[in-house]
Amino acid sequence: MMKNYTGYALLAAGALFGISVATGASADVNKLTESCTGCHGKGGSSTEAAIPNIGGYSAEYMKGALKLYKTKERPCPEVKIPAGAKKGSKSDMCQAVKDLSDADIKQIAESYAEQKFVRTPQKFDPALAKKGKGLHDKLCEKCHSEGGSEASDDSGVLAGQKMAYLEEQIKFFTEGKRPMAKKMKPKLEELDKAGVEAIVHYYGSFK
Numbered sequence: 001m002m003k004n005y006t007g008y009a010l011l012a013a014g015a016l017f018g019i020s021v022a023t024g025a026s027a028d029v030n031k032l033t034e035s036c037t038g039c040h041g042k043g044g045s046s047t048e049a050a051i052p053n054i055g056g057y058s059a060e061y062m063k064g065a066l067k068l069y070k071t072k073e074r075p076c077p078e079v080k081i082p083a084g085a086k087k088g089s090k091s092d093m094c095q096a097v098k099d100l101s102d103a104d105i106k107q108i109a110e111s112y113a114e115q116k117f118v119r120t121p122q123k124f125d126p127a128l129a130k131k132g133k134g135l136h137d138k139l140c141e142k143c144h145s146e147g148g149s150e151a152s153d154d155s156g157v158l159a160g161q162k163m164a165y166l167e168e169q170i171k172f173f174t175e176g177k178r179p180m181a182k183k184m185k186p187k188l189e190e191l192d193k194a195g196v197e198a199i200v201h202y203y204g205s206f207k
């Protein structure tokens with residue numbers, strides 16, 4: 001009888017401990033994302049042209065992306081730290097993720113996945129966007145469905161993403177500075193400079 005009682009008490013303590021761990025974890029994630037907010041904005045959408053919107057991204061893709069920055073397999077262009085960012089903020093993505101553990105990365109990714117992706121209203125040329133849609137449908141739609149508007153486990157969102165960011169990433173891919181899916185390479189190589197411009201205007205046309 002006594003033995004059973006002790007067992008029960010231990011279980012109850014375990015449950016309590018479980019709860020306190022869970023609360024601790026959610027407090028931590030706010031602390032972890034605090035440094036991101038300075039650049040990426042609240043909920044993962046900023047007004048800075050060079051900084052991609054990341055709210056609503058798939059946690060799976062996000063984890064992969066953050067690890068690529070950690071190992072510096074993705075280039076880390078330095079950005080001007082937006083006004084209002086936390087004092088002493090790191091100036092690029094490799095710096096921003098340098099000290100994060102895998103567990104931190106998982107928590108951060110899951111927290112952004114719960115947000116909503118915000119499309120940035122951008123100036124675009126309708127004629128170029130139309131040409132870009134044709135190119136996208138032919139070369140890219142198979143993987144980036146609905147104009148790249150879906151947050152998939154494989155990729156970020158293209159529709160309504162910052163045009164300057166997308167243009168830069170395409171440059172990184174074609175220059176071999178950012179790893180890309182094997183099957184994406186030949187498709188991207190079919191785009192000339194004007195094609196890249198058109199396709200970026202197409203993604204920028206999503207409101």
Ligand code: HEC
Nearest residue numbers: 035036039050051052054065079090091092093096108156
């Ligand atoms: C100094 C500003 C800055 C800080 C701080 C920062 N970022 Fe970034 N982030 C950027 C910039 C700039 C890029 C685009 C870099 C590039 O060209 O690859 C980026 C890219 C990303 C991407 C890739 C998006 C995609 O579509 O592949 C993810 C994910 C991301 N950041 C998440 C985070 C998280 C999570 C944090 C906090 C731990 C963070 N960032 C902190 C500026 C910042």
Ligand code: HEC
Nearest residue numbers: 139140143154155156157166169170180181183184187188
């Ligand atoms: C075979 C599938 C496939 C095809 C076809 C494809 N992509 Fe991708 N794309 C991917 C994957 C996977 C990623 C994520 C790469 C990574 O792991 O960082 C990606 C990433 C991107 C990114 C970066 C997004 C970000 O958030 O940083 C851009 C921009 C992009 N693709 C543009 C294109 C364009 C333009 C085309 C057509 C010319 C195209 N892709 C065709 C699979 C594909």
